[in-house]
Amino acid sequence: MAVPSPKQTDIIAATGLDRLRDQVQQVTAGVDEITRVANEVHEGTDAQTRSLDIAVSVANEMSASMDNTTTQSSSIAASAEELASSVNETGASIQQISVSADSLASAVNEMAASMEETSRSIESVTGTAHEMATSAEEVTSAMHEVAASIKSVSQDTEALTSSVNETAASMEEVARSIEGLSGNADQLNVAAEETASSINEMAASIEEVSAMSQNLATSVEEIASSIEEMARSVQGVAQNTEKVTEAAAGASVSANEMDRSLRSVAGMTSRAEEIATRLTREAEEGGAAAQKTIQGFGRVRGSMEQSAVVIREMGKRSGEISGIVNTINIIAERTNMLSLNASIEAARAGDAGRGFAVVAEEIRNLADRSAQATADISAIINGLQEVVQEAVAAANEGVRVAEESGRMAEEGSSGLQKMLTGIGETAQIVRQINRATEEQLTAAANVVTAIETTASQTKQISTAVVEQSKGAQEIVKATAHIRKTAKEISQANLEQSRGAREIVKTAKSTTVVANQLRKATGEQSIAANQIATTIESMRRGAVTTSRALEEQAIAGEQVSKEAERLARQISGVTRAMSEQARAASEVASATQSIRQQSAQIAKAVGEQGRAMSNMTVATNNVSKEITFVARSNRDHLNGAQQIQQMLKEIREITERNARGVRQTLTGSSGLRENALQVGTVIEELSQSANDNETKLTGSGQRNNGRSRRPRNGSKKLDGDHVRVFSDETSESQKE
Amino acid sequence: MLESTETNSEPFILLELAGTTYGVRSRFVQQMEMIEKITSVPNAAPSVEGVVLARGQVIPAVNLRVRFGFERIPFDLRSRLVVIKNGKRTIGLIVDTAREFINLSLGAIEPPPDAIRGLSGKYLEGIATIDGRIILVLNLDEVIELDTQINEDGAGVIA
Numbered sequence: 061m062a063v064p065s066p067k068q069t070d071i072i073a074a075t076g077l078d079r080l081r082d083q084v085q086q087v088t089a090g091v092d093e094i095t096r097v098a099n100e101v102h103e104g105t106d107a108q109t110r111s112l113d114i115a116v117s118v119a120n121e122m123s124a125s126m127d128n129t130t131t132q133s134s135s136i137a138a139s140a141e142e143l144a145s146s147v148n149e150t151g152a153s154i155q156q157i158s159v160s161a162d163s164l165a166s167a168v169n170e171m172a173a174s175m176e177e178t179s180r181s182i183e184s185v186t187g188t189a190h191e192m193a194t195s196a197e198e199v200t201s202a203m204h205e206v207a208a209s210i211k212s213v214s215q216d217t218e219a220l221t222s223s224v225n226e227t228a229a230s231m232e233e234v235a236r237s238i239e240g241l242s243g244n245a246d247q248l249n250v251a252a253e254e255t256a257s258s259i260n261e262m263a264a265s266i267e268e269v270s271a272m273s274q275n276l277a278t279s280v281e282e283i284a285s286s287i288e289e290m291a292r293s294v295q296g297v298a299q300n301t302e303k304v305t306e307a308a309a310g311a312s313v314s315a316n317e318m319d320r321s322l323r324s325v326a327g328m329t330s331r332a333e334e335i336a337t338r339l340t341r342e343a344e345e346g347g348a349a350a351q352k353t354i355q356g357f358g359r360v361r362g363s364m365e366q367s368a369v370v371i372r373e374m375g376k377r378s379g380e381i382s383g384i385v386n387t388i389n390i391i392a393e394r395t396n397m398l399s400l401n402a403s404i405e406a407a408r409a410g411d412a413g414r415g416f417a418v419v420a421e422e423i424r425n426l427a428d429r430s431a432q433a434t435a436d437i438s439a440i441i442n443g444l445q446e447v448v449q450e451a452v453a454a455a456n457e458g459v460r461v462a463e464e465s466g467r468m469a470e471e472g473s474s475g476l477q478k479m480l481t482g483i484g485e486t487a488q489i490v491r492q493i494n495r496a497t498e499e500q501l502t503a504a505a506n507v508v509t510a511i512e513t514t515a516s517q518t519k520q521i522s523t524a525v526v527e528q529s530k531g532a533q534e535i536v537k538a539t540a541h542i543r544k545t546a547k548e549i550s551q552a553n554l555e556q557s558r559g560a561r562e563i564v565k566t567a568k569s570t571t572v573v574a575n576q577l578r579k580a581t582g583e584q585s586i587a588a589n590q591i592a593t594t595i596e597s598m599r600r601g602a603v604t605t606s607r608a609l610e611e612q613a614i615a616g617e618q619v620s621k622e623a624e625r626l627a628r629q630i631s632g633v634t635r636a637m638s639e640q641a642r643a644a645s646e647v648a649s650a651t652q653s654i655r656q657q658s659a660q661i662a663k664a665v666g667e668q669g670r671a672m673s674n675m676t677v678a679t680n681n682v683s684k685e686i687t688f689v690a691r692s693n694r695d696h697l698n699g700a701q702q703i704q705q706m707l708k709e710i711r712e713i714t715e716r717n718a719r720g721v722r723q724t725l726t727g728s729s730g731l732r733e734n735a736l737q738v739g740t741v742i743e744e745l746s747q748s749a750n751d752n753e754t755k756l757t758g759s760g761q762r763n764n765g766r767s768r769r770p771r772n773g774s775k776k777l778d779g780d781h782v783r784v785f786s787d788e789t790s791e792s793q794k795e
Numbered sequence: 796m797l798e799s800t801e802t803n804s805e806p807f808i809l810l811e812l813a814g815t816t817y818g819v820r821s822r823f824v825q826q827m828e829m830i831e832k833i834t835s836v837p838n839a840a841p842s843v844e845g846v847v848l849a850r851g852q853v854i855p856a857v858n859l860r861v862r863f864g865f866e867r868i869p870f871d872l873r874s875r876l877v878v879i880k881n882g883k884r885t886i887g888l889i890v891d892t893a894r895e896f897i898n899l900s901l902g903a904i905e906p907p908p909d910a911i912r913g914l915s916g917k918y919l920e921g922i923a924t925i926d927g928r929i930i931l932v933l934n935l936d937e938v939i940e941l942d943t944q945i946n947e948d949g950a951g952v953i954a
Contacts, residue, residue, distance in 0.1 A: 393872045396894050397827050400808065403896040407806045407821045421896070428894070 073749060081742055088735040095728040098721050105718040112711040119704040127697060144683045148676055155669050239585055249578055253571055263560035265671040270553035273546065280546040284539040291532035298525040305522050308515035315508045322497060322504050329494040336487035343480045350473040357469050361462035368455030375448035378441050385437045392430035399424035803902060809895035809930065810877065810888075813865040817890075818899060818923060818932040825880040826850065827893060830870045847887055849878055856887040862938075863918075881939050888938070899923055904932055 402420035406413030806821035828849050833856050835845035842861035846853050856876055860867060873892040878885060904921035911919070920934040 390872060394829060397829060397875065400893065400896055401826050403806070404808070404821050404824050404826070407896075424894075424896070 077742060077745060077749070081739075084735055084738045084742060088732065088739070091728050091731045091735055095725065095732065098724040098728055102718065102721045102725060105714055105721055108714045109711065109718060112707060112714055116704065116707045116711060119700065119707050123697065123700045123704050141683050144676065144680050239588075246578055249571065249575055260564055261671060263557065263564055265667050266553065266557050266560045268671070268674075269667070270550070270557045273550045273553045277543075277546040277550045280539075280543050284536075284543045287532070287539045288536055291529070291536045294525065294529050294532045298522070298529045301518060301522045301525045305515065305518045308511060308518045312508070312511045312515050315504065315511045319501070319504045319508055322501050326494070326497045326501055329490060329497050333487065333490045333494050336483060336490045340480070340483050340487055343476065343483050347473065347476045347480055350469060350476050354466055354469040354473060357462050357466035361459050361466065364455050364458040364462055368452050368459065371448050371451040371455060375445055375452070378444045378448065382438065382441045382445075385434045385441065389431060389434040389438070392427045392434060395427035396424055396431065399427055804898045804900045807897055807899045807930075807932070808877065808893055809897060810859075810875075810890045810893045810933075812859055812863065812890050816928060816930050818930040819877065819879070819935065820932075821896065823879050823881055823935050825878045825885060828876040828878065828887070829872075830856075830874045830876050830889060844889060847876060849876070849887065852885060854878060854885050854887045856889055858889045860889075860891075879935060879939060881935055884939055886939055897925070899925065899930070899932075 399420045402423070403417055406417035406420055409416065807818040808821055808824050808827075810817040810819060826849065828847070831847075833845040833847055836843070836855075839845070839855075842857050842859075844856045844858050847856050858867065868891070870889070873894075875890050875893040876887040877890060877893050878887050903925060904923045906921050907919045908922075917937050918934055920932045923930045923932055
């Protein structure tokens with residue numbers, strides 16, 4: 061190794077190539093994986109698309125069938141509506157039938173009446189015909205002798221002809237009637253079938269009627285029990301009404317008493333009002349008097365105080381008097397003393413002083429009396445002063461009492477004031493009471509009249525209730541009867557139901573018989589035609605014979621023939637008349653039975669009408685339900701269409717998925733190609749690296765001639781690594 | 796002057812003292828006074844209230860109640876000072892009252908009973924009854940005399 065640096069570079073390039081090759085290998089593997097998965101996805105989307113196609117087609121089918129269903133249910137609805145309308149029409153026609161059955165019944169009635177009249181007139185014609193017949197017989201007997209020979213031949217021939225004619229005619233009639241009968245038999249057949257169906261309906265309606273009559277029976281039971289209760293309650297009402305009557309009488313009496321007492325109350329209240337008014341006045345006066353009393357008490361107190369002052373003054377004065385009396389007493393004493401002194405002096409004077417002594421004596425007496433008087437006065441004044449003290453105390457007490465009295469009088473006055481207001485209120489209340497009592501009086505009068513009216517009405521009610529009670533009892537009886545009848549009706553309805561079932565059976569057999577009858581009448585018709593042909597030839601023969609005989613008898617037996625014919629016609633008329641009469645009576649009876657039947661038909665038609673109306677209701681319900689069904693079908697259809705739409709969208713999404721998968725596939729295959737190209741490039745690189753190595757080492761190895769063009773920026777690679785890589789690349793290419 | 800020229804009756808002043816009536820001969824009574832002002836004198840006998848001025852004359856006032864051994868009572872309007880003049884002596888006797896002047900028959904005066912002769916009897920001249928009233932007639936000489944003999948007060952009575 062002379063140059064070590066390029067070798068190192070080679071080693072580095074070989075290592076990078078090695079890594080690149082690994083990565084390419086990984087990429088290729090990943091692309092393969094993607095391709096595989098994309099394939100799976102593609103298959104899955106294909107399968108999904110297929111199943112979605114199936115689902116869409118199924119949804120389409122469903123939608124179509126829904127559509128169908130919707131149209132069918134719409135048509136059902138329409139037909140149900142048509143059915144309902146036709147049922148309505150049927151009901152209307154049944155009602156018309158009912159009406160026409162009613163009119164038929166009436167017409168039949170009229171016909172019966174006219175038939176009876178006809179019968180009567182036929183009888184009268186028969187009577188006149190009998191008379192005519194007798195006269196004709198007389199004519200005939202007269203004419204018999206004239207044309208005996210002619211008559212014998214003519215009669216025979218005539219009879220033959222006529223009988224042949226009649227036979228022919230009757231045969232034709234028979235044939236016609238057989239044909240008619242055949243037609244009738246057809247109609248009968250049809251009618252029998254219709255009858256069978258209507259009998260079925262009738263049977264059903266009879267079943268319903270039976271159920272309804274059982275309901276009726278139960279409700280009749282309930283009604284009966286409630287009527288019995290009502291009867292009981294009516295009896296109770298009757299008893300109560302009697303009590304009410306008594307109570308009303310009592311109330312009337314007590315109302316009268318109340319009226320009287322109210323009147324007395326009114327009188328008393330008006331008196332009370334007067335008294336209250338007077339009392340008010342007197343209380344006002346009393347208030348004024350109390351006011352005056354209060355003032356008087358004030359004055360009493362003042363005068364008491366004044367009198368106390370006066371009494372004290374008097375006491376003072378009596379003290380002064382006492383002083384004066386004392387002075388007088390002193391004077392009296394001194395006078396007494398002086399008179400004694402005078403007496404002593406007079407005694408000393410002897411006889412000369414004797415007169416003086418007398419005077420002194422008198423003076424002394426006076427002085428003594430004065431002293432006595434002053435002593436009395438003193439005593440009096442002492443007593444007076446005690447009295448004055450007492451008087452002053454009493455006056456003070458009087459002042460106190462006067463004050464108290466004034467206070468009490470004021471209290472009394474305020475109480476009186478309260479009393480006044482109370483009396484005023486009392487007066488007002490009494491006035492109100494008075495007014496109320498007057499109103500009560502009028503009201504009481506009204507009450508009395510009302511109670512009297514009530515009493516009389518209650519009596520009427522009582523009688524009415526008694527009648528009601530009777531009526532209720534009768535109703536109870538009648539109800540019991542009705543109950544029985546209802547049970548019987550129920551029973552009868554059940555029987556009718558059974559009978560109706562039998563009738564249904566019978567109607568079926570009738571239909572069979574009618575068919576047979578039709579067949580038989582067809583055969584009869586044929587036979588009758590044959591007979592008619594035979595009779596026609598017979599008639600032709602008879603006509604020829606008759607013509608010959610007529611020519612023979614023309615001349616001589618004109619009259620006879622006429623008479624004969626007359627008689628015969630008359631007798632025929634008579635016979636025909638009696639037959640007519642019989643027929644008329646038969647017709648009458650038949651009309652009668654027709655009338656009954658038409659009435660029954662009318663009834664049955666009515667029931668049919670009811671059944672029809674029930675059916676109408678049911679049909680309407682059906683129509684409604686069908687309409688609901690149609691609507692829900694339409695909703696379903698809408699849902700289905702939405703489902704379809706969603707399925708279509710899912711399908712589109714799936715298709716888009718498929719497209720994406722295809723694109724993925726395309727991309728992955730392109731990626732794979734690119735990877736392969738990368739592998740090729742790497743190989744070429746490896747080759748060129750090897751070449752380089754060979755050049756460097758001098759032993760070139762050109763084992764790979766596939767590398768054609770080295771790329772720009774291609775790296776120099778280590779030979780070992782390139783070899784390995786090329787092996788791996790070839791392996792991957794093989795893959 | 797002591798013996799009356801009258802036949803057998805003599806005027807008397809009647810005094811009241813502690814509910815008893817005493818009689819004093821009018822001729823010994825100079826005058827009578829209301830008791831107004833008594834001027835007390837020192838060392839006087841218990842019965843001597845003092846001296847009074849009567850008609851210009853100072854005379855002793857003797858409380859007769861004390862003199863007779865009765866209790867004192869306060870003076871009032873009825874109290875009297877009876878001025879007695881016996882001979883030369885003048886004395887005032889304070890009595891409860893003196894209001895009557897009567898002529899008493901001398902025959903009606905009886906000597907005091909023996910039972911009350913002693914001290915009481917010395918003051919009494921006699922006892923007179925008039926209209927059922929008992930009048931003790933005073934022996935003025937003794938009353939005055941006793942009055943003058945101040946120091947003999949109790950002993951004289953016992954003797």
